[in-house]
Structures are given as C-alpha cells and as structure tokens.
Amino acid sequence: xxxxxxxxxxxxxxxxxxxxxxxxxxxxxxxxxxxxxxxxxxxxxxxxxxxxxxxxxxxxxxxxxxxxxxxxxxxxxxxxxxxxxxxxxxxxxxxxxxxxxxxxxxxxxxxxxx
Amino acid sequence: xxxxxxxxxxxxxxxxxxxxxxxxxxxxxxxxxxxxxxxxxxxxxxxxxxxxxxxxxxxxxxxxxxxxxxxxxxxxxxxxxxxxxxxxxxxxxxxxxxxxxxxxxxxxxxxx
Numbered sequence: 001x002x003x004x005x006x007x008x009x010x011x012x013x014x015x016x017x018x019x020x021x022x023x024x025x026x027x028x029x030x031x032x033x034x035x036x037x038x039x040x041x042x043x044x045x046x047x048x049x050x051x052x053x054x055x056x057x058x059x060x061x062x063x064x065x066x067x068x069x070x071x072x073x074x075x076x077x078x079x080x081x082x083x084x085x086x087x088x089x090x091x092x093x094x095x096x097x098x099x100x101x102x103x104x105x106x107x108x109x110x111x112x113x114x
Numbered sequence: 115x116x117x118x119x120x121x122x123x124x125x126x127x128x129x130x131x132x133x134x135x136x137x138x139x140x141x142x143x144x145x146x147x148x149x150x151x152x153x154x155x156x157x158x159x160x161x162x163x164x165x166x167x168x169x170x171x172x173x174x175x176x177x178x179x180x181x182x183x184x185x186x187x188x189x190x191x192x193x194x195x196x197x198x199x200x201x202x203x204x205x206x207x208x209x210x211x212x213x214x215x216x217x218x219x220x221x222x223x224x225x226x
Contacts, residue, residue, distance in 0.1 A: 004157070031212055042118070042203050042216030043158070056213065091157060095212070102148065103214065105157035 002026075004106035006092050012112045013082045021077045021109045023092030032075050033103060034067055035091040043091055049075060050097070082113045116141045118206055120217035127224055129196060135189040135220045137204035142182050148214070149178050149189050150203045158203065162189070194224045 005024040013019050025032050031050055035043035036059075045059040051072035060067070064083075069075040079086055089110050093103035117140045127133060137147070146165045150158040162171045162178040164187070170179040177190040187204060201221045205214040 033213065035214075035216075040218070042120075042205075042218045043214075044216070045213040048213055056211065059213070093158075102160040102163055105150075105159075107155070107157045110155075 004092055004094050004104055006090075006106040006109050008109060009107065010110050010112075012114065015084060015113055016081050017113075018078065018080045019082055019111065021079075021090050021111070023075045023077070023094075023106060025073060025075070025092075025094035026104055028096065029094035029104070030072075030097040031095045031103075032069060033093040033095075034075070034077050035093065036061075037089040037091055037108070039088070046077070046090075079111075082111075084113050087111055087113045116144075116206060116208060116215045118204060118215050118217040120202075120204060120220050122220055123218065124221040125223070127194060127222075129194060129224055129226050131194050131224075133191040133194055133222070135191070135202050135222070137187040137189070137217055139185045139187075139206050139215075141208065142185050143208060144182065144206045145209050146207050147178075147180055147187050148205050148207075149176075149187075150205060152201045152203060152219070161202075191222075194222075196224050196226055199223050 007022045034046040037043040047067045048056040049069045064080045066078045089108040091108045092106045095103045148163045149161045164180040175192040180187045201219045203219045205216045
C-alpha cells in the first residue's frame, strides 16, 4: 500500500480483556516502531524492530505488553489483561534502514479500556 | 535521559499572523530533529527534518532552525492560514538509536 496502515482504528475493551493491534508497514521498510500516545501528550516509544528482530523493547510499560513481527513485515502489538491506564492511541511507524531518514506514521489505533 | 519540551502548549491566532513555536531538549548530542504535524484522529506527518550539522530547513511557509549547543529549535510559520490548525510536535533522534523522543506538542488554532 501507499502508507502505513493500522487496524482496528478503534477498539473498546473491558478491563482484563486481551487485545491485539496490527500494523502493516510500507513495502520495503525494514524498521518498524510502536509508540503510545496518551491524551494531550506526545508519542512515547514502546519498541523497535529491524526486520523480524526486536532490537529495543525498553519502552514497553509492563510484561502485559508484547510485540512481534515474525516475518519481518506485519507487526502485532498485544496487550494482555488490559487496564484503564492502557487507554491511548497506539501509533506504528516504519522507515527504510538508513539512519537519519524520516519515520512514516500510520493513523493509529485508539484503545479505550472501560 | 533526553527530555523534550515545547512551548506554548496552545496558541490561537487570527489568520495572516507569523508564528514561532519553540522546542527545547536537554541533551545536545542529537543526530537530528524533526517537526511533525498531527491532525485530530490522524497519524503524524513529517514537516521538516534537520540534521545535527544543519542550522535550518525551509519548506514553503515553514522554516525550522536548530541551535544544538543551546538545545533549542524553532518552527516559524509565515502568513498562517486556517488550514495550519493542528498539533505540532518536535522529536529528536540521538546517536545509537532510531527511536524518537517527542515533546508534548503545541496545539495551534488559526481562525479566519
């Protein structure tokens, strides 16, 4: 596709429910990032993949958060036993490998945990 | 730990005004700095990217400057238009990592 796509665009979950958020990168983009954006805040880094390798997961807030990219293309961010504080927009971004190039962001998934 | 701050948090101006948005960062050892635009319910769109060796970048009515030693960047918007209404975010990339550290953004409203 022409840009980064994310699904679903909106997700309402009951507290304690597991959710899975999907990111489809731009074709040929080796690097893939997940960010969490709380209301009124800037995005905060969660995790980063280069191809299928997860090189940095230092931003994941707890062991309830898990991300994977098994074939180096589509990525899934999974949140287990969701809590109200997980409510946020989850943004996926991808880029080509060369350092210094811009990241291209998807529209995000807005997660609301009730 | 790198921290990025943006002021003002919100700005409301009449159409036609020239604007300056400010971004400051605590660690001057950055690789580059970017300015993004975010419209409600949408992802981020990159406006300008300044490498650490550069002092400024221009695109149309937008001009971004970078003073790495003082940890500051400004985004200048000339002759603002209602279509410029959005949230503007700055983000820095450090060496040895590809992740971006974002500020909290400036919410801009330009009214006719």
